[in-house]
Amino acid sequence: MDAFEQFLKTFFDWKAMGEVVPHLLTVGLPNTLILAVSSGILGCIFGLLLAVMGISRNRVARWIARVYTDVLRGLPAILVILVIGIGMGPVFRIMTGSTNPYPLGILALTLMATAYIGEIFRSGIQSVEKGQLEASRALGFSYSSAMVLVVIPQGIRRVLPALVNQLIHLIKDSSLIYMLGLLTSQREIFRIGNDAAANSGNLSPLVAAGVLYLLMTVPLTHVVNYMDKRMREGKTQKVEPDEAAAIIGKGAKA
């Protein structure tokens, strides 16, 4: 039983957990959400721009989008966060006078999210049938109006599950911001769990942090599955005919 007790004590020390939970909820959770949601929203805005550039008829725009996407998707998250978060620190300080690394963390997460979300949007927009653009143009819409009113909204709808997936990634990746040396009040869930674990010499606070992540990510995963299922199955019913109600098309026989 010694081994089992040791195991319990290491991972499920209720006292150590209990002490860290208020911190996790009042400081860690808001910070994690701020990091993930703000970089998610910014990533959507810039990602849409990137997607539109990626399918643009302008070769330079396409090229810029391609290089950006390849580079930012091809690098490990931890490297981007360190390079941007630490490397950009002095530049940021000269520009704003602030030594706060928090905005740089959001910037690094946003840069990566933009690359991933841009690809998600691009694939969604390109999956919209060619006939949609053609029908809009045939009505007299310009290329840009047709894209904005008809094609892009459909593309976005199709990739909503993938976007929620991306939010899950951001929630998890926001933990990497811990490396930037944040103020006590800026610590996110992982950092708080990690600090408490280091102080108490017990891993239970990290387990508590893990549980808190799961409480966010697992329901989101199910949201994704539900959206996927609904989109795949859709709803169709067949009703016909309406000839009876038609004013034209009655007398004539082809």
Added chain:
Amino acid sequence: MSEFSSGTLTAKNIHLSFGSNHVLRGIDLHVPQGTTASVIGPSGSGKSTLLRVMNRLIEPEQGDILLDGRSVLNDNPDELRRRIGMVFQQFNLFPHKTVLDNVSLALRKIRKMPKDQANAEALAQLDLVGLKHKADARPANLSGGQMQRVAIARALAMKPEVMFFDEATSALDPELVKGILALMTDLAKGGMTMVVVTHEMGFSRNVSDTVTFMDGGVVVESGHPDQIFGAPKTERLQNFLSDVL
């Protein structure tokens, strides 16, 4: 029903290539105001491409397109397409919008109508095709025949001077074809200028004023339906008719 302000459409010596594929090789087509021209021919003969060139969804490499006797090639193509309605084989309704919004979208965004007026206009068009009661439905909840009716209403709502039908019944279940053809027939009789690319030889023979037979990117024969179907001159048309009739 002769409420349409229709126009005369002429295509002159249209040439178009996709790479090395010379799709249209000098096409002439004249559709006087208020008449229906049907275009028949085997798949790949360039019929659908011709329609897309005539409303400049695809720009011709050579030749001219005239509406009411005036060349439209130097106009803004968006302006031209507002004057020509088009109905597609695959309907191409906007699936993310309701039936009513499908019809009213262009009225609101292009004609700049206030929402009330655009919706009233759209409802009137839907009523005309028998689908007023489906105004709030989504296209996915309609049958093929209903979708094509909405597509026709969407095109008519813009008060076009000419209507293009690109194999409008080819994707429909057989029992739904008749209703759409009847609708097109009434439009033709109402004085709309129409260009109808079709495999429906009955419609072509009985409703259209002229029939144009295309094959391999050229007009092989064109004339009155009685002549085209009753006394085809060329062997290619004879063979085509014996294949499809």
